[in-house]
Amino acid sequence: PLACVVTFGCQQNVSDSERLKGELSEMGYGLTDDINEAQFIIFNTCAVREHAEDRVYGNVGVTKALKKQNPNIIVAVCGCMAQRQSVADKIKRSYPYVDMVLGTQVQHRLPEFIYKRLSGSGRIFELELLNGEIPENVPIKRDGTFKGWLPIMYGCDNFCTYCIVPYVRGRERSRNSADIVNEVKGLALAGFKEVTLLGQNVNSYKGDGETTDFPALLRMVHDQVPELKRIRFMTSHPKDLSSGLIDAMAELPRVCKHIHLPVQSGSSRILKLMNRCYTREKYIEEVQQLRAKVPEIELTTDIIVGFPGETEADFKETLSLVEQVGYSAAYTFMYSPRKGTAAATMPDQIPDEVKHDRLERLNEVQSKVLRNGNMKYIGTYGEVLVEGCDHRSEPMAYGKLSNFKMVYFPGDDSLVGSMRNVKITGSQNNSLIGELV
Ligand code: 5AD
Ligand code: SF4
16 A cells, blocks of 8 residues: 655755655555555644645645545554644544644654554644653655755753743753764765754753763764764754854864754844844844854745834844845745744734735845845855756756855766765855756
């Protein structure tokens, strides 16, 4: 039988889905991307914004007709949305064709749930949160062959007032460094060139009974797996960015010169309401320290516009911060109230038109910043890990520099997965244009 895993949301979910696929493969399922031919369908969901949830409901709805044709199909919903009691209740009531709802911390038990359902049990609703344990040695079937995701910690303790993640992913817990290093070694042996260490806030990693911090982990991975060409990590919370991490980035040549450092807002007043625990000034100081020690670094960020109480003056501070920092990419979002979070009931919610207007203005400023930022690369050389090839007109290979900037250059599919030297000759939209050297 075939199984289809449909993934929404962030890299953590992509990584979780690789474990779901690993379990399904070991059970004897073949994998397909075509929902129409699958006997087992699982939606791995995201709850971070309302739009993400709406998309999931739309997709789940499609399985109603499939099950009418073939009642033996099993449909499951798992991940962040599934962990919310209100969503589980809604599915129980209004989506009777969904067989199982699995929270974020029981996915390693998927075979058990499928077995139960196939042997005639009722619908399964399992939202248990574990008490700090991390299931290790769950089988993995990775999507790629040269670039991999590798979770180093789960959960989040920060409770930013807009964010649902701490509620659905539970308390922060870190994997042991030996498990992480072993997994990285395995990837390098299998020919992987790049690994991205994942966590909601990697800077607060505390492994091995709280004795190993993130800079120490980074050094271990770097020194114990010399075959690996590139080490990336995300996400870094500005409140926990240490000089130890900045030093590690400066000293370790195979740690990529890029940091994703979500600022969320440029106004210290709004940052306080968001419970971000840093000010605009502290953030800018960190950026200056990063640039001083790692001159070739590029920064990317996340920004929310229209947080409750955000005035035009607050928003202008976000615009000026974006100009001042000079990000190479900014992922920008309109604030979306999440039931159960502190911000959802704050006064002065911002009307949609204002959010739309601010998002548009922010994106314009960021585009301008990016165009200017790209100019300095013209005429320089760099190394790209080739990710793919675009065949729209002439074949253009593409991939990223160490600093996360995307480069397109004439080249074909044979280059995918290899490291290549390029000369930058121009820029287009968000990317650089280059040629092989
Ligand atoms: N509304 C809008 N954006 C949000 N994010 C998290 N929660 C919300 C929300 N309620 C954004 C933040 C975070 C990114 C992953 O999603 O910018 O960094
Ligand atoms: Fe959400 Fe804040 Fe945790 Fe990031 S650090 S997952 S924004 S609560």
